[in-house]
Amino acid sequence: FGLNPARAQQEELAPGPWSGSLGIGFLNVSGNAESRSSNVEAKMGYNQGKWHHDMLGRALGQSQNDVSTAEAYKLSYTPKYDFTDRTYAFGLLDWNKDLFAAFREQAFQIVGLGRRFIISDKHLLNGEAGVGATQNEDQLGDRQREFVGRLSGDYTWNISENAQFTQTLAINFSSSNTFLESVTGLRTSIAGPLGLSVSYTVRNNSDVLPGTKKTDTWTAINLDYAFGQ
Numbered sequence: 001f002g003l004n005p006a007r008a009q010q011e012e013l014a015p016g017p018w019s020g021s022l023g024i025g026f027l028n029v030s031g032n033a034e035s036r037s038s039n040v041e042a043k044m045g046y047n048q049g050k051w052h053h054d055m056l057g058r059a060l061g062q063s064q065n066d067v068s069t070a071e072a073y074k075l076s077y078t079p080k081y082d083f084t085d086r087t088y089a090f091g092l093l094d095w096n097k098d099l100f101a102a103f104r105e106q107a108f109q110i111v112g113l114g115r116r117f118i119i120s121d122k123h124l125l126n127g128e129a130g131v132g133a134t135q136n137e138d139q140l141g142d143r144q145r146e147f148v149g150r151l152s153g154d155y156t157w158n159i160s161e162n163a164q165f166t167q168t169l170a171i172n173f174s175s176s177n178t179f180l181e182s183v184t185g186l187r188t189s190i191a192g193p194l195g196l197s198v199s200y201t202v203r204n205n206s207d208v209l210p211g212t213k214k215t216d217t218w219t220a221i222n223l224d225y226a227f228g229q
Contacts, residue, residue: 017046017048018044018045018046019044019045019046019227019228020044020228021042021195021225021226022040022042022043022225023041023222023224023225024222024223025038025039025197025220025222025223030216031216031217032102032212032213032216037061037062038062039058039060040058040059041056041057041059041224042056042058043055043056043057050081051079052079052080052088053079054080055076056074056075056077057074059071059072060072071099072099072101073096073097073098074098075095076092076093076094076095078090078091080114086115086116086117087113087114087115089111090110090111090113090130091110092109092130092132092150094108094109094110095107098216101203101205102138102139102209102214102216103136103138103139103205104138104139104141105136106134106137106179107134107136108134108150109133110132110148110172111131112128112131112150113129114126114128114129115127115128121158123155123156123158124154125153125154125155125156126153126154127151127152127153128151128152128153129149129150129152130149131147133145133146133147133148134172134179136177138208138209139209140209144176144177146175146176147175148173149172149174150170150173152169152170152171153168153169153170154166154168154169155167161189162188163186163189164187165186166183166184167183167184168182168183169182170182176207177206177207178207179203179204179205180202180203181201181203183199183200183202185197186198187224193225193227194225195224195225195226196222197220197221198219198221198222199220199222201217201218202215203216203217203218
């Protein structure tokens with residue numbers, strides 16, 4: 001999760017502490033749902049001194065004959081505090097409500113440590129490890145509350161001044177379920193702050209109800225407006 005690791009690691013990439021983007025586009029869903037949907041995504045980042053804050057909000061919707069048939073939401077907040085240029089502490093609040101997936105609702109609260117393994121103009125690579133809690137609700141309404149561990153990483157490749165590739169991978173594991181989320185993205189600038197982004201998301205839960213698929217995938221194409229890039 002997070003808007004852009006480059007802004008947190010090389011402040012000269014952003015003219016001020018605030019940065020963000022707003023995108024809207026088309027979404028193709030496969031897995032537990034085969035549908036075409038619209039999506040809206042907003043990202044916000046604030047970097048000041050040793051503190052870095054990233055916020056993400058996403059809403060997905062589907063309707064047939066003016067009747068809503070599916071919906072999903074995501075909210076996340078990630079603060080980070082730098083101990084050194086490469087080592088930092090982080091927190092994560094992540095909430096997901098997803099009628100497409102095996103779990104109707106999943107929430108995570110994580111604290112941990114991160115390490116910036118690669119810092120350059122072209123390539124950025126981070127790794128994180130943490131512990132915390134999770135609350136899950138399946139499609140039958142059964143709820144679980146457990147301790148959870150987390151391993152994650154993110155990679156950014158600044159291909160050119162107008163193109164950027166990103167890859168994030170996170171694994172949250174508890175005694176009853178392992179949740180994996182991978183997001184692959186490519187953004188290119190069209191004209192100034194306007195850009196076109198393509199992303200492919202894979203979400204997998206290891207333990208699901210009988211008859212439910214473990215893996216859901218989202219392919220999204222967005223037209224977005226970015227500032228503070």
